[in-house]
Amino acid sequence: MKSTMMQVPLNLCHFLERAGRLFGGVEIVSRMPDKSLHRTSYADLHRRARRLAQALQQAGLRKGERVATLMWNHYAHFESYFGVIASGGVLHTLNLRLAPEEIGYIANHAQDRFLIVDDILLPLFERFKALARIEQVIVVPLTGKPVQAPFVDYETFLAGADGDWDYPHMDENDPIAMCYTSGTTGRPKGVIYSHRSQVLHTLAQCMPDAVGISGRDVMLPVVPMFHANAWGVPYAACMLGTKMVFPGPHLHPEDLLPLLEQEQATIACGVPTIWLAMIQLLERDPGKWKLSPRLRLTVGGSAVPESLIRAFARQGIDIIQGWGMTETSPLATIARVTQLQGEPDEDERFATLASQGYPIPLVDLRIVGEQGEQPWDGKSVGEIQVRGPWITGSYHDLPQSQDSFTSDGWLRTGDVAAVTPLGFVRITDRTKDLIKSGGEWISSVDLENAIMAHPAVAEAAVIAVPHPKWAERPLAVIVVKQGVQVTEAEMQDFLARRFVKWMVPEAYVFTDAIPRTSTGKFLKSALREQYGDWKWADAG
Numbered sequence: 001m002k003s004t005m006m007q008v009p010l011n012l013c014h015f016l017e018r019a020g021r022l023f024g025g026v027e028i029v030s031r032m033p034d035k036s037l038h039r040t041s042y043a044d045l046h047r048r049a050r051r052l053a054q055a056l057q058q059a060g061l062r063k064g065e066r067v068a069t070l071m072w073n074h075y076a077h078f079e080s081y082f083g084v085i086a087s088g089g090v091l092h093t094l095n096l097r098l099a100p101e102e103i104g105y106i107a108n109h110a111q112d113r114f115l116i117v118d119d120i121l122l123p124l125f126e127r128f129k130a131l132a133r134i135e136q137v138i139v140v141p142l143t144g145k146p147v148q149a150p151f152v153d154y155e156t157f158l159a160g161a162d163g164d165w166d167y168p169h170m171d172e173n174d175p176i177a178m179c180y181t182s183g184t185t186g187r188p189k190g191v192i193y194s195h196r197s198q199v200l201h202t203l204a205q206c207m208p209d210a211v212g213i214s215g216r217d218v219m220l221p222v223v224p225m226f227h228a229n230a231w232g233v234p235y236a237a238c239m240l241g242t243k244m245v246f247p248g249p250h251l252h253p254e255d256l257l258p259l260l261e262q263e264q265a266t267i268a269c270g271v272p273t274i275w276l277a278m279i280q281l282l283e284r285d286p287g288k289w290k291l292s293p294r295l296r297l298t299v300g301g302s303a304v305p306e307s308l309i310r311a312f313a314r315q316g317i318d319i320i321q322g323w324g325m326t327e328t329s330p331l332a333t334i335a336r337v338t339q340l341q342g343e344p345d346e347d348e349r350f351a352t353l354a355s356q357g358y359p360i361p362l363v364d365l366r367i368v369g370e371q372g373e374q375p376w377d378g379k380s381v382g383e384i385q386v387r388g389p390w391i392t393g394s395y396h397d398l399p400q401s402q403d404s405f406t407s408d409g410w411l412r413t414g415d416v417a418a419v420t421p422l423g424f425v426r427i428t429d430r431t432k433d434l435i436k437s438g439g440e441w442i443s444s445v446d447l448e449n450a451i452m453a454h455p456a457v458a459e460a461a462v463i464a465v466p467h468p469k470w471a472e473r474p475l476a477v478i479v480v481k482q483g484v485q486v487t488e489a490e491m492q493d494f495l496a497r498r499f500v501k502w503m504v505p506e507a508y509v510f511t512d513a514i515p516r517t518s519t520g521k522f523l524k525s526a527l528r529e530q531y532g533d534w535k536w537a538d539a540g
């Protein structure tokens with residue numbers, strides 16, 4: 001017997017058509033480089049994305065060819081997300097925070113043929129263009145200054161298409177977008193997404209038990225649109241017709257807070273470092289910003305300290321933590337209290353929210369240690385391995401990367417975790433960040449979370465440094481809040497209340513800032529380079 005259901009391919013262009021038909025009047029707000037607000041609508045997104053698709057085809061784009069973007073978060077990037085896909089091309093979002101040589105390597109490796117770039121980022125393009133083989137450059141005139149030949153003005157490019165155009169034939173497994181891992185661990189690797197992977201990811205992500213996104217939300221993505229599909233938010237917003245507020249190039253909390261307030265955003269997403277900085281402003285000046293009572297934050301990319309979740313809760317703002325990676329589209333687990341927990345007390349509730357959460361539907365997850373698959377007992381640790389329809393099974397044109405996958409078809413994430421009996425993942429580290437002291441593992445994530453719970457601490461990162469007796473010891477790099485102080489001895493006392501003695505670091509560095517990766521996480525490799533030859537006063 002066969003099912004009687006229609007075989008309709010999953011297709012992201014459906015979202016664009018739906019938004020054009022149902023949600024044309026919903027606003028899309030973008031902050032420009034001069035901080036003015038630019039307002040368009042889903043009707044504009046629909047019309048202009050289709051024109052972009054037609055114009056790209058007229059310019060010679062063939063199916064499956066790459067169109068790179070080098071852009072901040074704004075309306076034109078949103079249009080490119082759908083226009084490139086609608087043309088049959090593959091959207092390749094370049095990470096503008098990487099070094100020019102790295103961007104050039106990536107653009108060349110992906111064989112990008114077209115580039116859509118913000119005018120304010122042209123100087124960056126000039127620095128890597130010799131390394132890439134980009135044939136046509138389309139410039140978004142964010143500043144309003146005229147675009148000089150040989151570059152093509154984005155508006156002129158769109159005006160060259162009349163919109164009388166049909167979508168090319170598409171299969172649900174066709175490639176639609178690609179993204180390179182930000183290279184925290186070695187050479188960037190390319191992941192290619194399909195209609196199918198992103199439609200399914202979007203549906204799962206929007207569920208109330210996952211991120212819980214609604215058409216009645218106002219969404220402010222701080223996460224850059226070049227970081228793992230902006231966590232899938234552009235697809236979700238278009239599917240639901242959610243009002244978008246794009247911050248443009250202004251990502252400092254002092255710029256974000258007035259925007260959150262003015263547009264009454266109800267959901268914002270970004271890595272923990274953004275919110276660590278924002279909470280200081282909120283606490284320093286309580287009541288200054290009249291934020292939406294519905295505002296919640298989705299946070300991921302690195303572990304979210306429980307102290308941060310509690311601090312935002314005191315401001316009436318919930319934090320929803322997700323875990324994932326470029327390879328997983330990115331969402332794989334989400335931290336939500338489940339029905340099996342009933343009404344947990346405050347400590348259990350915050351502990352749940354500070355975990356990486358449980359796997360969302362269609363994601364299979366297991367923990368594999370040296371002895372094989374580990375039980376979900378909350379104690380046994382091993383590498384997280386995942387499998388599912390939006391998890392990559394290989395890397396673009398990188399046959400030597402087979403080590404990243406198991407012979408039975410799971411992705412090896414390189415993250416080390418234990419899973420509780422209820423299915424909550426608790427990441428202890430990335431494999432390379434673990435600290436092995438005297439033969440015992442110490443979790444840098446646990447130490448960081450504990451240090452950041454100290455009232456004087458704004459930010460902290462813990463790394464392993466070589467030690468003559470213990471092989472490795474933890475070293476804590478700490479940024480204290482403005483106007484307060486803390487000593488090493490106080491920090492040690494504070495940690496001794498939570499950790500057994502041998503886990504408490506005896507090495508501390510107090511500094512003004514912790515270096516960041518291109519996606520805003522703490523850059524531990526730079527700290528290891530800087531402090532790797534730590535001189536131990538007493539090696540006993």
Ligand code: ADP
Nearest residue numbers: 181182183184300301302303322323324325326
């Ligand atoms: P990169 O690998 O270059 O940092 P990604 O953004 O793809 O780029 O990073 C994925 C990694 O980020 C994960 O493997 C994990 O180590 C870390 N990560 C993501 N979300 C979380 C989280 N909620 N808690 C802890 N670590 C996280």
